Structure formats: structure tokens, C-alpha cells
Amino acid sequence: MKIFYAIQATGNGHISRATQLYPYLQKFGEVDFFLSGNNASLNVDLPIKFKSEGCSLHYSKCGGLNYWDIAKNIQPLTMYKDAKSLPLKNYDVVINDFDSITSLACKMQKAQSVQFGHQASFVSENTPRPEKRSIMGEMILKHYASSPKHIGLHFEKYDSFIHSPIIKDEIVQAEPKDLKHITVYLPSFQKDCLEKAFNKLSDVEFHWFLNDIQSEQTVGNITYFPVNQKLFNESLIHCHGIITGGGFETPAEALFLEKKILSIPIRNHYEQECNAAALKKMGVPVVYEVGDNFDEIIENWLNSIVIYPKIQANNIPETLQFLFDTYNK
Template sequence: MKIFYAVQATGNGHISRSMELLPYLQQYGEVDIFLSGDNSNLKLDAPITYRSKGLSLYYTCNGSLDYWKIARSINFLSLKQEIKQLPVEKYDLVINDYEYITAAACEAKKVPSVNFGHQASFQSMNVPRPEQKSKAGEWLLKKYARADRYIGLHFEPYDDFIVTPVIKKEILEATPTDEGHITVYLPSYCEPQLIEIFSGFKDHHFEIFSRESKEDRRVGNILFKPVSKAMFNKSMIHAHAIITGGGFETPSEAIHLGKKIMAIPIRGQYEQCCNAAALRKMGVMTLDKINDNFPEVFKQWMEDYKPIRRDYSQSIPLSMKKLFES
């Protein structure tokens, strides 16, 4: 079997998930990878057959999307050409983790595909949404990468085509401990803003993973670290608690490890607002934004909120079963 696997590289989560799934997919056939997007901090540790700048997300330094930079990065003529040239028709199975060019190529060439990933779960209205729904956000989640079949991943199996998150092997095999530090990953904030936010909590030590850092750098009670899979895994496994955005992979891993979480969605990213709604229902503290009340909120979180835990160890076998036996 020849398998085409489209991986979105607009963030680290899609790449992290693909590296875990690839060995299992290779048991079923020869896998060619299409990597699309250019603002991930992680490298895909596998041969890449097709590469595209694709459609990427960019951020400000204050917790929101940079819409102007996103718009400027889009080359419609190049996209049209890539859609035409992408050889999806040569494959027995096309797996798409929320990637637009692949979806458009399959639609144009009448090639069946499977949308397999977190965003696929939003085809179900059973998946939690924020009180204020976004029509544009709902359209993007449901129509941006259309497919013939959907296999979704989410914190809970909200529907019959949804399974629980794919967790990295290093996390599955880890023995969590509490060394007292708080692991922070807020990619839509820059280091000056992060220093302003966290330097006032003198009684707490923060390990902050920053897209700006090339090496470890200490600023008072903050240790800035470059985004690295191995270092982030180690920090999270031994953390007292996790502060992260409203993404999917990091909260999932923190939940599997039984760590206390604070989730702060990137403003303007509707999927993250939906994730926050789901986490809130599970008992996780979520914030719309960081403002002047943050010291009081942080204190409440430290004193009143408890970790939650789910066992996600069977997620990959369940995912493969749905993918190849349906």
C-alpha cells in the first residue's frame, strides 16, 4: 500500500503527533510525507517527500494572531500551482492532518481522503464550544480541509469517530515527579512580555520555552529554554504544573501525566477557544487573556485547582483500528 501523509507545520503539535504515528503507518505500507507550513519550531525526524510553505499562522508578542503577517504570507498563484501538481492520485490512501493543499488537490482530482487529527473532531457538534461561537471559526474547522472520512482526536471521545489524544512515547513511558518548577509554553508571547508577566512571582521558578531562545538563559526566577522536544518533555514530566496555550498536544500530555494545567488560548484562534471550553468542563483553569488581575488568578490557581488525569495509553491502537478497519 502506498500512503500519502499530509502534515501541517503551522505549529509543533501536528509534527509531534506525526512522529508518533509514522512507525505505525509504516507497518501498513510505504509512507510519503507532505510537510506544509513554515512556522514550527520542531523538525520532523523522517524523510520528507513533498515540501510546501503552505498556509502558516503567525503571532504578535501579546497573545494574539498576527493577521497582517498571515495575509502577506499567502501566495495564491503558488497555492493554485501546488494543488494542481500534488500527485495525490498516485496513492492508495491519503491521510490529511488538517492541510489545505492536500484537501483541495483531492477534491479537484476526485481522490478519497481521510482527515485524521484533532481538527477532524469538530465535525461533531458534541465537541465542546465556547459560549460565543464564531461562524468563521466553525467554517474553517469544518471546511478548511474537507475529506471523505473523518477520524478525530480529542480530550474525551465525544462521538463515535473520535478517539483520545496521541501521546509521545517518552511521555507514555515516563514516571512523573514534582521538582517544583512550572513549565510554560505560550508561543504567542515574546520574552519581554513573559518576563513582565512571570518575574513578579518570586516564590516560584518558571521554565519558559521560547521561540526566541537559542540556548538556556536565566532572568531572575525564569529560565528561558529553546523549543526542543527532549527538553520540553523533561521539563513537563518533572514539573509541578503547566501553563500553556489552548492547543491540543501539550494539555493532552499534561493530563496524561496528571499535572495541574492553566490554559490561555491564543486570541483569535477559534480552535483554541473550543479546546479551552473542553478543558474548563474537565476542571482546568482557563483564561481569555492575561491582564492586570493575573497575580490574583495565579494565586487562586495554585491554591484551589487540582490536577486531573486520564489514561491515554491506548489512543494509537484505537486510532489505527479506526483508520484501517473501517
């Protein structure tokens, strides 16, 4: 069997998931990957056969989206040509993890596909949303990478086609400890937006992962790390808690490890607002605006006693078998 797997490379979660799935997919057949987008920071250790600049998110300085940068980097003609050139007819199965080019290519070439991943879960009305829905956000979630078939991943099984999160082997097999530090992963924030708040909490040790850091360095109570999967896994496994965005993979791993979480969804990022709504239902505190009192928010969070529901790791062979069975129906 020949398998085409499209990865959305906006952020690192899709790449991390594909890397975990790859050895399992190989048991079903030969896998070629298509990497679409240009602002992930993880090294990609996968057989990437096709690449495209695609459509990527860009962030403002302190926790929001930069719509101007997003718009000016979209090249519709190039995306159309890329979609036209993908040889999807050469593949038995097309798996799409939220990539618009692959979705377009399937329509143009009348090729079958299945949307697989977190965003696929939003096809269901049962999947949590914020109190105020965004019409544009709903359209993007449902039509940006549309497919006739869907297999979703989420914190809980909100619908029959939604499965547990893909948790990396390193996390599943880990023996978590509490070494008291706080792991920080907030790619939409630049250093000077939050550094002052962390410095005020001089008795708290922070492990802060930043895209523009080249090597590990400690200044006061903050150790700065480059975005590196191995280093991040170690920090998360041994942390007291994590401050992160409203993404999916990192909170899922933290919930699996039973770590404290403080979530700061990216402003005006509808999917992250939806994830934040789901996290709030599970008891996770969510901060929508970071102001001068952020150090107090962190301190109150650290002093709070919370018990989150422990989530289960995905049974990957079972889910992939379900995927291929669904595809062939």
C-alpha cells in the first residue's frame, strides 16, 4: 500500500504527531510525506517527498496573530500549482492533517482522502466551543482542509469518530517526577513580553523554550532553551507545571503526565479558543490577556490545588486500523 500523508507545518504539533505515527504507518505500507507551511521550528526526521510554502500563521509580538504577515505570505497561484502537481492518483490512501493544498488537490484530481487529526474533531457540534462562536473561525475549521471522511483527536471522546490524543512514546514510557521547575512554551510571545513577570517570581525556576534561542543559558531564575524535542520532553516530564498556549498536543501530554497547566490561547485564534473552552471544562485555568499582574496570576495558579482528569493515550495501531477501514468503506 502507498500512503500519502500531508502535514500542516504551522507550529510543531502536526510534525510531532506525524513523527510518532510514522513507524506504525510503515506497518501498513510505504509512506511519503508532504510538508505544507514554513514556520515550524522542529527538525523534521521524516521522508519528506513533497514540500510547499503553503499557508502559515505568523504571530505578533505578545500573544496574538499578525494578520498582515499571514496575508502577505499567501501565494494563491503557487498553492494552486502545488495542488495540481501532487500525484495523488499514485497513492492508495491520502491522509490529510489539516492542509488546504492537499484538500484542493483531492478536489481537482477527484481523489479520495481522510482528514485525520485534531482539527477534524471540529466537524462535530459536540466538540467544545467558546461562548461566543466565530463565523469565520467555524468556516476555517470546517472548510480549510475539508474531506469526505474524518477521524478526529481530542482530549475527550466528544463524538463517535473522535479518538484520544497521540502521545509520544517518550511521554508514555516516562516516569514523571516533580523537580519543581515550571516549563514555558509560548511561541506567540517574544521574550520581553513575559520576562519581567518571571523575574519577579525569583524563587520559581522557569524552563523557557524560545524559537530564537540557539543554546541553553541560565540568567537568574530563568533557563532559556532552544525549541528541541528531546530537551522539551525532559523538562515537561520533570516539571511541576507548564505555562503554554491553547494548542492541543502540549496540553494533552501535560494532562497525561498529570502536570499543572496554565493555558494562554493565542488572541483571535479560534481553534485555540475552542481548545481553551475544552480545557476550562476540565478545570484548567485559562488566561486570555497577559498584563502587568501576570506574576500574580502565576503565583495564584501555583498556590492553587487542582485535580484534572487524567486522559488516556491513543491506541495507535487500533486507531490506524480504524482509519484504513474507514477509508475503504
